[in-house]
Amino acid sequence: MRQPALTSTASFQALETHAIEAEDWQLRGLFAADPQRFPKLTVDAAGLFLDYSKNRLDGRTLELLVELAQERGVENQRDAMFAGERINLTERRAVLHTALRAPRGTPLVVDGQDVNADVHEVLDRVRIFTDAVRAGTWLGHGGKPITDIVNIGIGGSDLGPKMICLALRQYAHPRLAMHFVSNVDGHDMDAALGKVNPDTTLFIIASKTFTTTETMMNAQTARAWFLQHAPQDALARHFVAVSTNTEAIKAFGIDPANMFPFWDWVGGRYSVWSAIGLPVALCVGFGHFSDLLAGAHAMDQHFREAPLEANMPVLLALVGFWNRQFLACGSVSIAPYHQDLNRFPAYLQQLDMESNGKRVTKGGQPVDTPTCPVIWGDCGTNGQHAYFQLLHQGTDITPIDFIAALRPGHELENHHAALLANCFAQSEAFMRGKTIDEVRIDLQAQGLSLAEIEALAPHKTFPGNRPSNTILMEYLKPYTLGALVALYEHKTFVQGVIWDVNSFDQWGVELGKVLAKKIEAELTGEPQPDLHDSSTNGLIAMAKAAV
Numbered sequence: 001m002r003q004p005a006l007t008s009t010a011s012f013q014a015l016e017t018h019a020i021e022a023e024d025w026q027l028r029g030l031f032a033a034d035p036q037r038f039p040k041l042t043v044d045a046a047g048l049f050l051d052y053s054k055n056r057l058d059g060r061t062l063e064l065l066v067e068l069a070q071e072r073g074v075e076n077q078r079d080a081m082f083a084g085e086r087i088n089l090t091e092r093r094a095v096l097h098t099a100l101r102a103p104r105g106t107p108l109v110v111d112g113q114d115v116n117a118d119v120h121e122v123l124d125r126v127r128i129f130t131d132a133v134r135a136g137t138w139l140g141h142g143g144k145p146i147t148d149i150v151n152i153g154i155g156g157s158d159l160g161p162k163m164i165c166l167a168l169r170q171y172a173h174p175r176l177a178m179h180f181v182s183n184v185d186g187h188d189m190d191a192a193l194g195k196v197n198p199d200t201t202l203f204i205i206a207s208k209t210f211t212t213t214e215t216m217m218n219a220q221t222a223r224a225w226f227l228q229h230a231p232q233d234a235l236a237r238h239f240v241a242v243s244t245n246t247e248a249i250k251a252f253g254i255d256p257a258n259m260f261p262f263w264d265w266v267g268g269r270y271s272v273w274s275a276i277g278l279p280v281a282l283c284v285g286f287g288h289f290s291d292l293l294a295g296a297h298a299m300d301q302h303f304r305e306a307p308l309e310a311n312m313p314v315l316l317a318l319v320g321f322w323n324r325q326f327l328a329c330g331s332v333s334i335a336p337y338h339q340d341l342n343r344f345p346a347y348l349q350q351l352d353m354e355s356n357g358k359r360v361t362k363g364g365q366p367v368d369t370p371t372c373p374v375i376w377g378d379c380g381t382n383g384q385h386a387y388f389q390l391l392h393q394g395t396d397i398t399p400i401d402f403i404a405a406l407r408p409g410h411e412l413e414n415h416h417a418a419l420l421a422n423c424f425a426q427s428e429a430f431m432r433g434k435t436i437d438e439v440r441i442d443l444q445a446q447g448l449s450l451a452e453i454e455a456l457a458p459h460k461t462f463p464g465n466r467p468s469n470t471i472l473m474e475y476l477k478p479y480t481l482g483a484l485v486a487l488y489e490h491k492t493f494v495q496g497v498i499w500d501v502n503s504f505d506q507w508g509v510e511l512g513k514v515l516a517k518k519i520e521a522e523l524t525g526e527p528q529p530d531l532h533d534s535s536t537n538g539l540i541a542m543a544k545a546a547v
């Protein structure tokens with residue numbers, strides 16, 4: 001059903017009016033006015049705790065935002081997704097990453113096929129293979145156990161497995177070193193091949209389509225390198241594939257027995273729960289991989305069942321929408337205060353920006369509001385000593401998601417209290433700021449003259465009133481990480497529904513791919529200056545002159 005333009009809806013217009021009232025709100029004042037603000041504006045689900053109280057909103061704002069979610073049909077569209085309806089309209093596909101983490105024995109029939117049975121058949125194969133490699137009974141062609149795993153994939157076939165293997169490094173198998181090659185830049189493959197021994201290396205070629213040029217080139221290079229050191233019939237012990245494209249895998253020369261399939265109803269950026277998660281299962285073991293799926297499933301259940309006003313992904317989405325729309329926040333910074341989550345911002349960049357970086361509605365009309373903000377970030381405390389200056393005192397307001405674990409995964413003294421202190425101090429500082437009068441008092445206490453105080457005070461003043469969320473978990477373990485990733489998946493989904501964009505296609509990456517093919521032919525053959533502008537022709541000429 002075609003949605004009306006967002007700005008024409010009654011709930012959006014009510015929010016617009018409310019936003020004018022809210023313009024002057026100060027977070028300090030909101031906290032002072034209501035000692036219950038923290039318990040009121042926090043929610044628990046699936047082992048995660050979300051504190052959204054440090055956002056410039058109140059109970060009425062939330063009521064209006066929930067009305068907007070209702071008017072936009074979040075509940076119906078959520079149910080349609082879980083039921084396997086073809087909600088990815090431009091590709092005419094169902095969107096069923098949630099089915100990848102549904103427990104065995106929960107049938108879901110799509111196009112006459114029980115998806116649940118298919119999913120668990122593949123998971124069983126992943127378990128058997130994973131157990132053999134980890135136990136050292138899957139041997140390389142020379143009879144030695146595998147010591148290195150090289151995952152060759154890009155985008156969704158790289159970011160998820162890489163982020164999760166790093167995040168769960170505490171659980172990693174001591175014999176297995178994980179390597180991820182994604183870039184077509186030969187330096188990436190060159191660095192990985194320099195670290196591994198062909199006799200004990202397993203290559204995973206991970207590509208949903210098995211046509212992505214970067215992955216295909218890297219796969220060919222890896223195979224050629226391997227065959228310099230081993231006979232052709234050794235390939236079957238050292239190359240496996242994860243894909244939806246059986247024919248292309250056979251054409252590449254991988255035994256279909258070494259293929260772990262998935263399905264076109266799994267989007268690349270939602271695929272880590274499928275056999276694309278094979279590196280994760282190999283690294284941390286199938287039991288922990290199952291825990292990851294269980295945590296995501298727990299968040300799915302919460303998302304399906306909790307009322308909108310107490311639904312963690314819905315609230316995260318609505319608060320994000322409020323900041324984007326009414327505070328005009330063009331970017332959101334992700335700040336994991338956990339070193340092992342240092343690839344999480346990169347993972348969320350693809351998840352959110354490839355999903356909701358859209359400018360037309362599902363019906364093909366231009367959207368009438370801004371959509372997805374830029375997602376970026378890095379681990380705390382590192383960011384504090386780099387770009388946090390701009391976040392505190394720059395001219396733009398950038399909401400921040402702070403993410404932390406209450407207990408560390410190490411036994412080093414003092415570090416964790418210092419880490420958490422910084423995390424909480426930053427969210428407090430963004431919220432409170434420091435007024436010019438507070439600065440003056442400090443400077444007076446330091447014995448500065450009046451002239452010195454007046455010269456310095458504006459520089460040392462913090463506007464504050466800057467929004468943030470804090471997400472806490474007890475400990476970074478597979479279950480909680482699964483819930484965290486699913487939380488952001490569903491947040492992205494809800495925002496996509498509000499903006500009425502298709503969150504499950506990514507046509508925006510196509511143009512560059514087509515042009516790159518043409519230019520590659522010119523770099524290795526004849527230039528075609530008629531095809532380009534003077535800048536592009538000039539750059540091509542420089543590259544040709546350099547070889």
Ligand SMILES: O=P(O)(O)OC[C@H]1O[C@H](O)[C@H](O)[C@@H](O)[C@@H]1O
Pocket residue numbers: 154155156157206207208209210211212215268269354506509
């Ligand atoms: O898994 P593949 O088919 O190789 O795709 C890898 C990636 O490339 C594409 O260009 C898309 O933008 C991504 O969504 C996808 O994850």
